[in-house]
Amino acid sequence: MYNLFIVVNVDWFFLSHRKDIALTTQKSGYNVTIVTKDTGKKKDIEALGLKVIDLPMNRSGQNLLEELHTCWFLYHLYRRENPDIVHHVGLKTILWGTLAAKLANVHGIVNAVSGLGIFFSEGNRSVISKLLPKVLRFSHYRNNVAVIFQNDEDKSLFLKYQIIKESQAYKIKGSGVDLNQYNYTPEPEEGKIKVLLTARMIVEKGIFILIDSAIKLREQYQGKVQFLLCGGLDDNPMAIKESELQAVCDGKYIKWLGYRTDVLDLLKGCHIVAFPSYYKEG
Template identity: 30%
Template sequence: MKAVLFANTDWYLYNFRRSLAMSLRRQGYDVLLISPPGPYGAKLRALGLRWEPLPMARRSLNPLREAALLWHLVRLLRREQPVLVHGFTIKCAVYGSLAARLAGVPARVNAVAGMGYVFTSSQMKARLLRPVVRGLLRLALGGRGARLILQNADDVALFQQAGLVDPQHIRLIRGSGVNCAQFALATRTRSADDERPRVLLACRLLWDKGLDEFVNAIRQLRLQGCSLHALLAGTPDPGNPATVPEATIRGWVAEGLVTWLGHVDDMAGLLASVDVVVLPSYREGLPRTLVEAAACGLPLITTDVPGCREVVTDDVDGLLVPKGNSEALAHAIRRVLEIPGLAQRLGEAARLKARTQFDEHIVIEHTLEVYAELCDPLAAPAESSP
C-alpha cells in the first residue's frame, strides 16, 4: 500500500513525522512525503524516504495560485494512486482531502495540531477568513473514508460543537510523539563561567507563543533583583502573520533581557543545559517543546490553555499560569527557582508523564490503528480472493 504524508513545511516532516514515515516503511507501506521546497527535503531523502516539493505558498490567498496548487495535488495523487493521504495542519488537511476526493483516493486522514492563525487570531483578516475555512473544513473532512486526528480534548469538543466533522470520525492522539529515551539520556551540561539559573523559551517566534509576556516577565524579575539567564530559541516564521520581527528580537537582546540562540538542531543538548522551560502560549495542539523538556525531567511553566494543560497538571508536573499575564509568569518562575525541592518534584513527575503518555512509540501505534480502520477493509477483498 502507498501512503502520502502532506505538510506545510519540510522542516515539520523531518522533525515531527520522520519516525512515522520510517515506521510506515517498516510496515510495508510505500511512503511519499510532500511539502513546499526547503533544506530538509534533502535530509528526508538521505534517510531513504521519497520527498517531493510542491508549489505551495503558506500565506497565499490568490485564487488562481490556490487553484493551481489544488490541481497539482490532484495530478500528483492520480499519478501515485495512494490508498491513503495524511495531511498535517489546517491548510494541508483541506487541500489534501479535496485533492484526494477528486483523485479517487479512498482513505483520508488529517491531523490538525491546534486551530491555527485563522481561528486563534483576533485580526480582521483572520475573522473574515474564518467562515470560509469552516466551510472548506466541512467539505474536506467529511465522508466515511475520512478520520480527523486532534491532539487535545478541547479541540475535540470545539470541532464537535462546530459541527465540522462527524464526531464518530474524530480520534484523539496526544501529540506527534517524542523519543523520550533520547532526551532522558542527554548529559547535563552547564557553563563554568555562568552559574545563574537558565530559563528557556523554545518555539517559533510568534506573538501568540507568549513572547511579549516572557520578555516582560524577565524584565520584572530583573527589577526584583532575581538573577537568571533567559534564553530564547527559535526563529521568526515569515509564513505566519503573527511572526515577531527580527528587529524586535534584537532589541530585546540589546536591552540585555534575553540571549537569542536562533534555530537549534540539538534540542536534547540545549535542554540538558537549562533549569526551567516555559511556554506562555495562547493555544496549542500539544506542544512538543514541553514534552521534550518533560522527558529531560525539567520543571515546566506554561499557560492554562488548550494543548498546554494536556501536558501540565498544575503543581503536579509543572505550573500553570493565566494566558497573557506576565506578572503571574514571573511569579511562577521565581517559585520554581527559589522554593527548595520544587523543581526536582515537578521535573520527576513530568518525566514519568512523558514516558507513559507522549512517547513516539505510543503515538505511532495509535496512528497506525487509525490507518488500519480505513485501509484494512480496502485490502480485505483482495486478500480473500482466490
C-alpha cells in the same frame, strides 16, 4: 504494497514531527512518499530512503488564488499517483489536501490536527478563514476520513461546525518524543538559573509575555537568572521582526539564540522551560 503519502506543509516540520512515523510505516511494508514544501531539507529526507515531492504551498499565506493552486496541484498529484492512503498533517494541508483527495477519489484519508494556527485565531477576517468551515465540512463528508486531535478544544470545534462526526474523531495525548533520545537528565547544579523558551518567533507564542516578565524581574534576579529565546524568524503574519528582538534582548540577561539544531543540549542545560503560548497549538 500500499502507497502512503504523508503531506506536510514544510520539510523541517516533517523531520521534527513525522520522520519516525514515516520510517516505521516504511519498515512495515508501505511505499512511503513525502509531499512537502522544500526549504532546503529535501536531501535530508531523501537520505532516509524516502521519496519527496515538492509541494507548492505558502503555509502562512492567505491569498485565495495561491491557495487554490495548492489544491489543484494536490488534486492532479492524487489522480496521477493514486495513493491508497493520504496522511495530511496541519490545518492547511488538511484543508486543501482533503478536498483534493475527495475529488480524486482517494480511498483512505487520515488527518492530524497539529493546532489550528492563524485561521481560527481571533481577529482573522480573511476570505480563507470564512470559507474554512464550509470547505472542511464538504471534504470530510465521507466515511473513509479519520481525524486525529491532541486536545478536546480542537475536537469540539470540528464537531461544533459539523465538519466531522464523533465516530471520525480520535484523540491522542500528543505527537510524543523518542525517550531514548530525550531521556531524564538531572538539572545543572552550577551557574545561573536558565529559563528556556523554544518556539518560532511569533507574537502569539508568548514571546513578549516572557520578555516582559524577565524585565519585571531584572532588578531582583539579574546576574542570577538568564532568559533564553530559542527559535527562528517566521513568515507568519504575527511574526516578530529581528529588529524588535534585538531591541529587547541584551545578549546576556535576555538572549535570543535564533534557530538552533541543538535543542536537546539546550534543554539539558536549563532549569525551567517556559511555554507562555496563546497560539492555537495542537
